[in-house]
Amino acid sequence: MITFDRFPDGKQFCVTFSYDDGPSEDIRLAKLFNKYNLKATFNINDSFFKFNDVSSLKTRYAGHEIACHGRYHIPLNDQSATTIINEVFEQRKMLEGYLGEPVCGMAYAYGLYDEKAIEVLKKCGIVYSRTTGSGNMRLPEDFMKWHPTCHHKSGIEKATAFLKSIGGHLVGSRVLYIWGHAFELRTEEDWAMMEELCSLISNNDKIWYATNIEIYRYTMAVKRLVISANEDIVYNPSNIDVWVSHHRxxxxxxxxQTIKL
Ligand SMILES: [Zn+2]
Known part of the structure; x- marks a missing residue:
């Protein structure tokens, strides 16, 4: 029996963060994530460039993912295809020009979208998009409707439950996905809470710390595995090492490579 419930190095737990809008408070937040070896995705819009030099884009978020959020932070429900294309496809071109790499991730402005928006976004090359809904601790069924686990205001509570499940009886892998806005961290008490959360969840060798796109790419590589009818031979046609459970x-x-189990 083969089960797809493993992350890199056979781990079954994953932590990721997603922060949109920025821009100035992101500097402190990125430094905090770096201090605790955590990985995040930062979704930016054109306001970043009003206040910052383009050259700072790469350095500020080094080690993290930069992803789309729409150029002008327009809600994508009830919009024409043209508006969505101008908002997102044009942003991809701009960001990719600055970064020198494909930018395929996104978070919905205001968390708003509809089925038509998803259809257009896929054609624009977006492969996943984060909502503002509260989900569970599973990988999403549909990466275009990636509901995070919680906002950071509930982060310590959820992280505590997540950590408690490590070592317990586990059915499937678990993902703790925390989102928020850096500008919501207004007071030193807010920052102390954020640091407590980062400290609590960090440097655990049972956890894979990843950006959103790393999780997406790893999951897609797992989905591409080719398994023999007897479930004793597995071929991985991707360029990413993947792990599965074989009889747990x-x-x-x-x-x-092709592996005989
Ligand atoms: Zn936003």
Whole structure:
């Protein structure tokens, strides 16, 4: 029996963060994530460039993912395809020009979207998009409706429950996905809470710390695995090493290789 419930190195727990809008408070937040070896995705809009030099984009978020949020922070429900294309496709071109790499992730402005928006976004090359809904601790069924676990105001409570589940009886993998806005961290008490959350969840060798796009790419590589009818041979056609459970034990399927279990 093969089960797809493993992250890199056979881990079953994953933590990710997502912060939109910025821009100035993101500097302090990125430094806090760096201090605790955490990974985040930062969704920016054109306001970033009103207050910052383009050259700071890469350095400020080094080690994290930069993703779309729409150029003008327009809610994407009830919009024409043209508006969505101008808002997102044009932003991709701009960000990719600055960063020199594909930018395929997104978070919905105001958390708003509809099925038509999703259809257009997929054609614009967006592969996942984060909502503002509260979800569970699972990977999303649909990456275009990626509901985070919680806002950071509930972060310590959820992180405590998440950590408690490590070592407990586990059914499937678990993802703790925390979102928020850096500008919501207004007082030193707010920052102390954020630091407590980061400290609580960090440097645990049972947890894979990843950006949103890293989780998406890893999951897609797992979905591409080719398994023999007897479930004893597995081929990994991707360029990413992946892990699965074979009779509940972690097994590595190296990139491009065929493994006999
Ligand atoms: Zn926003």
């Amino acid at each position: 034990q972690p097994v590595k399927i190296p990139a491009g």
